[in-house]
Amino acid sequence: MIVTTAQKPTPEQTAYAQAIAAELEGRFVPRKQDSLQLLGRKYEDPVLLVADDRGLRYYEDSKEPLYFHPSMAYVRVKRMRKGERDPLIALTGCLPGDSVIDCTAGLGSDSIVFSYGVGASGKVTALESERVLYTVVREGLRSYRTGHEDVNDALRRIGMRCIDHLSYLKQQADKSADIVYFDPMFRHPLHDSSALAPLRGLANGAALSEESVKQALRVARKCVVLKEHGDSGEFERLGFEKRHRNKIAYGVIIPS
Template identity: 60%
Template sequence: MIVTTTEKPSASARLKAAELAGELGGKLVERRNRTLKQLSERYSDAELLVVTSGELRYYREASETPLYFHPSMAYVRVKRLRKGERDPLVELSGCRPGDSVLDCTAGLGSDAVVFSYAAGPEGAVTALESEPVLCAVVREGLKSYRTELPDVNEALRRIEMVCADHASYLTSLPDNSFDIVYFDPMFRQPVTESSALEPLRALANHEALSPETIAQAVRVARKKVVIKEKNNSPEFERLGFERCPVKKTSAVGYGVIMIEPKQCKQPT
């Protein structure tokens, strides 16, 4: 992968490009007024990561639409929460101010943003992403993206992005580490076709969740384990989740595992 900048980069953009090239094992290349296509052809590499003044843009091909961080529908959902309206994920997960949330499949971070706002300044959201490039794009976006709402910006900054495989990460955690553990695995068949999301699908981890991983999530969670899947998915039953009622016409559904109060062992 080529790591480069815009044509007239700032000193900070040059430094960030060098840091990312080292982190991701990419090839640091000076732009020198060359187009992305020219760079791709010159170095025989179709993948490019471009550092701009405000974001990272990842290209699978120089001619394709780039992948970059944008809160998108998460911003719409948070604005609804600000007005006192419901959000299905917040409601079903029971996320409250002060809660700690582990988002095991961060992707572009949309649900992590909603959780972070719902959990508030006293809460904490850790978002895991196993694919290093995607993790870097979202991590840097969460640090720099600005909306016109200061409390939403603060929610973005509070999210801790961690580049890790969720199965290994869960195994490393002690019991009862988070209030809520959440999974939104990449759907095998997309709900909607979108050329803008194709770079995400190319980068994302498509492995199915295992029952062993869910067992670890149950051990780690204090309140609930939640999964988002296609409404008609057999994954709910396979992994032991109780389906939550949704409209029959809804493309997306949720499943929940309620955590029983964990009894302390009595001294002998």
């Protein structure tokens, strides 16, 4: 993987790109005036990571980049700021001060909603097993700015961990979190999306295991929640009570 900067970077931007390259064991290459396509051909590497003031943008074969953006999470949080109840917050019974483990962070959308819901007295831990995706999202949560300081604070409060969720859950004490949440990569997308296509290339597509659910039930005090297709057989396979919402459904298990 090539790590580079925007054209005409500042010394600080160059140092930032070099640090990211070292972290990801990539190859730092000065951008100069080269296009990304030219860099890829010159160094015979189709995977590029651009580091600049906007965070990190990941390219593979010069396709649409993967980058952090709160997207619909920001829309949902703005509704919450107006006093509206988010369906996921309502379903989980999430309250200020709660502790949440998002086992499959992806681009962090649901982690952002949870972080706003639990507030400054709560805690959200977002787990991502794929290192490049973890780094892109971690840096985005650190640097992205919305037009609302309370939303920015919610982004900054999320604790990212680069670890697979089963390993992490096994390390946690019994009843040590309020909510454990799973949103695994859908095996079959609901529709084609150019925005999510780069994520599919990076994210862990493995099916959720029964052992992961067992560990989640040991750790959770309030509930364990699974997000999946409305017609998915994963709910029945893993013992979740399915609750529909349009084409997407949430499954819930209340720990005994």
